Amino acid sequence: LGSGAIEAGAISIGDFVALIIYVERLVFPTALLGFTITAYQRGEVSLDRIEAVLTSEPQIKDAEDAIALPPELVLGKVTVQNLSHTYPGARQPALNQLNFTIEPGETIAVVGSVGSGKSTLANAIPRLLNIEPGQIFLDGFDITKIRLQDLREAIAYVPQDSFLFSTQIRDNIRYGIPVAEQPEVEGAAQQAQIHPEILNFPKQYDTLVGERGITLSGGQRQRTSLARALLIDAPVLILDDALSSVDNQTATEILETLSGEIESQTVLFISHQLSAAATADRIFVMDQGQIVQIGTHEELINQAGLYQSLWKQQQLEEVLQ
Ligand SMILES: Nc1ncnc2c1ncn2[C@@H]1O[C@H](COP(=O)(O)OP(=O)(O)O)[C@@H](O)[C@H]1O
Numbered sequence: 042l043g044s045g046a047i048e049a050g051a052i053s054i055g056d057f058v059a060l061i062i063y064v065e066r067l068v069f070p071t072a073l074l075g076f077t078i079t080a081y082q083r084g085e086v087s088l089d090r091i092e093a094v095l096t097s098e099p100q101i102k103d104a105e106d107a108i109a110l111p112p113e114l115v116l117g118k119v120t121v122q123n124l125s126h127t128y129p130g131a132r133q134p135a136l137n138q139l140n141f142t143i144e145p146g147e148t149i150a151v152v153g154s155v156g157s158g159k160s161t162l163a164n165a166i167p168r169l170l171n172i173e174p175g176q177i178f179l180d181g182f183d184i185t186k187i188r189l190q191d192l193r194e195a196i197a198y199v200p201q202d203s204f205l206f207s208t209q210i211r212d213n214i215r216y217g218i219p220v221a222e223q224p225e226v227e228g229a230a231q232q233a234q235i236h237p238e239i240l241n242f243p244k245q246y247d248t249l250v251g252e253r254g255i256t257l258s259g260g261q262r263q264r265t266s267l268a269r270a271l272l273i274d275a276p277v278l279i280l281d282d283a284l285s286s287v288d289n290q291t292a293t294e295i296l297e298t299l300s301g302e303i304e305s306q307t308v309l310f311i312s313h314q315l316s317a318a319a320t321a322d323r324i325f326v327m328d329q330g331q332i333v334q335i336g337t338h339e340e341l342i343n344q345a346g347l348y349q350s351l352w353k354q355q356q357l358e359e360v361l362q
C-alpha cells in the first residue's frame with residue numbers, strides 16, 4: 042500500500058518511515074487507554090458494590106422494642122407455632138405450618154430427604170432467616186423480639202461446613218471464648234471425639250491448621266467445629282448435617298454424649314445418619330416442609346410411615362456396603 046504511493050511519488054520514503062513510527066508510537070498508548078478505561082469502570086462497579094454492602098440495612102435486625110435475654114438465664118425451651126416460610130419466588134413453602142415444643146435439655150433429631158425443609162428450620166431458630174413474628178419462641182419469648190446478639194449467644198449453630206482459620210487448632214476451638222484454658226478446650230475436644238487425634242498431631246494443640254499447617258479431613262474439620270460449639274456451652278445447640286463426614290459409629294457416640302451427659306443443653310440434631318438419630322429423645326420426620334411424624338426411634342420403626350421406610354432403606358444400604 043505504502044510502496045504504491047511512494048512509486049507514484051505521492052509521498053517520500055522519509056514520510057512513509059515517519060508514518061510507520063508514528064503509528065507504532067500510538068499503538069501502545071491507545072491500548073493502554075483502553076485498559077485504563079476498563080480498569081476504571083471495573084473499579085467504579087466494585088466501589089458501588091462495596092458501598093451497597095456498607096450502606097445496606099440488614100434485613101434481619103433488632104426490633105425497636107427488642108428485649109435483653111442474658112444467655113445464662115436461658116433454659117432452652119423452643120416453641121414453634123404455625124411456622125411457615127416461603128422463599129422469595131418459590132412456588133412451594135419450604136416450611137408449612139410446623140407446630141412443636143422442645144423441652145429444655147431435650148435432644149431432638151430431625152430427619153427427612155433432601156429438600157424437606159430441615160436446613161430452613163435450623164436457620165429459622167437463630168434468625169439466620171427472616172421469619173415473621175409470632176412463630177418461634179425461646180423460653181416463651183418471641184425470637185423476633187429478643188436482641189439478636191442475645192439470641193445468637195443462646196444458640197450455638199453448626200453448619201455442614203464451618204470455617205476454620207489458618208491458625209492453631211487450639212485457637213480454632215476456643216474461637217468463641219478466646220480466654221478459654223487448656224482443660225476447657227480439651228473437654229470440648231473430648232466430647233467432640235477429636236481429642237485423641239489432636240494428640241497425634243506433630244504439635245498437638247499448637248498444630249497449625251490450613252495452608253501453612255496440616256490439612257484436616259472432612260470429619261476432623263466437622264469435629265473441630267463441633268468442639269468449638271460445645272466450648273461455648275450455649276443453652277441450645279443446632280447441628281445441621283454437621284457430622285455428615287463423621288462415620289456412623291462415632292456420630293452415634295457423639296450424639297449419645299450430647300443427649301446424656303450435658304443434660305441441660307437442648308440439641309437439634311439434623312442428620313441423614315439414622316443410627317445416630319435413633320439415640321435422640323425424640324425424632325421429627327420431615328417431608329415437603331412438614332413434620333409428618335414425631336416419636337422415639339422405637340415408636341417410629343414400629344409404625345408404617347416415612348421413618349420406617351427410611352430406616353429399612355438405610356439398613357439395606359449398610360448391608361450392601
Ligand atoms: N436460599 C434459598 N432460596 C430459595 N429456595 C431455597 C433456599 N434454600 C432452600 N430452598 C428450598 O427450600 C426447600 C427446603 O430446603 P432445605 O431447608 O435446604 O431442605 P433440607 O435441608 O431438608 O435439604 C427446598 O425446596 C429448597 O430448594
Ligand SMILES: [Mg+2]
Nearest residue numbers: 159160161282
Ligand atoms: Mg439441609
